Amino acid sequence: MAKRIIDSHAHIGDIFHENKNITFKTNIKKGDYDDPFIDCERSGYTIPLIPKKVEDLINAGQFRSWEWTLENLIKELNDHPEVQGIVMLPIWPNQTYEEYWAASKLEPRIIPFTTCVLDMPVDEMADKLRRDIKNGAKGLKLHPTIQNVPLDDPKIESAVKVFRDADLPVLTHCGANPYYTEDSPWSRKTNPAYSDIKEVAKFCHKFADTKIIVAHCCSAVDLLYEHVKGLPNVYTDTSMCSAALMRKGVELLGKDKILFGTDVPFGSFHYSIAELDKAFLDQPEILDKVAFGNIAALMHLEF
Numbered sequence: 001m002a003k004r005i006i007d008s009h010a011h012i013g014d015i016f017h018e019n020k021n022i023t024f025k026t027n028i029k030k031g032d033y034d035d036p037f038i039d040c041e042r043s044g045y046t047i048p049l050i051p052k053k054v055e056d057l058i059n060a061g062q063f064r065s066w067e068w069t070l071e072n073l074i075k076e077l078n079d080h081p082e083v084q085g086i087v088m089l090p091i092w093p094n095q096t097y098e099e100y101w102a103a104s105k106l107e108p109r110i111i112p113f114t115t116c117v118l119d120m121p122v123d124e125m126a127d128k129l130r131r132d133i134k135n136g137a138k139g140l141k142l143h144p145t146i147q148n149v150p151l152d153d154p155k156i157e158s159a160v161k162v163f164r165d166a167d168l169p170v171l172t173h174c175g176a177n178p179y180y181t182e183d184s185p186w187s188r189k190t191n192p193a194y195s196d197i198k199e200v201a202k203f204c205h206k207f208a209d210t211k212i213i214v215a216h217c218c219s220a221v222d223l224l225y226e227h228v229k230g231l232p233n234v235y236t237d238t239s240m241c242s243a244a245l246m247r248k249g250v251e252l253l254g255k256d257k258i259l260f261g262t263d264v265p266f267g268s269f270h271y272s273i274a275e276l277d278k279a280f281l282d283q284p285e286i287l288d289k290v291a292f293g294n295i296a297a298l299m300h301l302e303f
Contacts, residue, residue: 006085009261068265144194201227237261243278
């Protein structure tokens with residue numbers, strides 16, 4: 001079987017700020033700035049993202065998002081034809097489902113999730129999410145830190161129930177890391193503690209009847225396993241994850257619960273796919289499940 005991939009964790013445009021309108025810009029080139037992500041990528045994601053100055057990491061992440069236009073994404077996809085689909089994860093208030101839906105009409109490899117519009121009344125928000133599903137949304141993205149809303153908020157609970165009833169996955173960010181420098185006005189609008197793994201684990205236990213993707217946690221799979229062992233509804237992705245930890249994820253959570261993901265633009269196709277091959281090229285059944293089959297099944301896709 002030829003290798004086939006659906007990237008289960010990706011973004012496009014500026015997830016950090018409102019009204020940047022990055023997605024559909026053209027002729028955007030990579031800038032010249034300190035980029036701690038590069039050394040991590042080149043190490044096969046074995047070097048942790050701990051730069052001398054955390055500001056360098058925060059700034060590099062924002063620069064990368066400003067460069068990650070639809071045009072540049074398509075160029076990367078064309079360089080990696082094995083990537084047959086890419087799950088795009090909008091984050092309200094900085095992005096909308098409509099933005100990613102429009103991008104998917106221009107690039108059919110994009111598979112859009114939707115996001116909670118949390119300034120709507122709860123009933124209207126839930127109705128919008130149902131309309132998004134009818135219009136092609138294949139899952140729900142939550143980001144407690146950037147959205148500045150805890151996972152036990154009533155609006156989040158209402159949104160999750162919409163996707164539980166539709167038998168579609170809910171993906172939540174996990175990791176209590178900052179996204180803005182201390183002097184940024186945006187830092188006062190976020191709470192990294194909302195994304196702590198203990199809070200995410202409570203969420204997974206509370207909604208044990210919902211398929212939940214705990215983002216980024218194959219790279220900390222021992223810790224995730226400690227919090228969610230025995231739960232059949234929990235999945236995680238391999239964003240910024242070494243081959244050794246991908247194998248560890250399959251060992252602890254099972255071959256059906258690990259989803260290949262890059263977190264582009266913060267990870268990369270090139271290095272992430274190299275680690276995927278290193279982990280499972282000698283186990284083609286597991287490779288196909290992790291790279292493609294598991295996320296396709298969650299979204300009820302037929303390829």
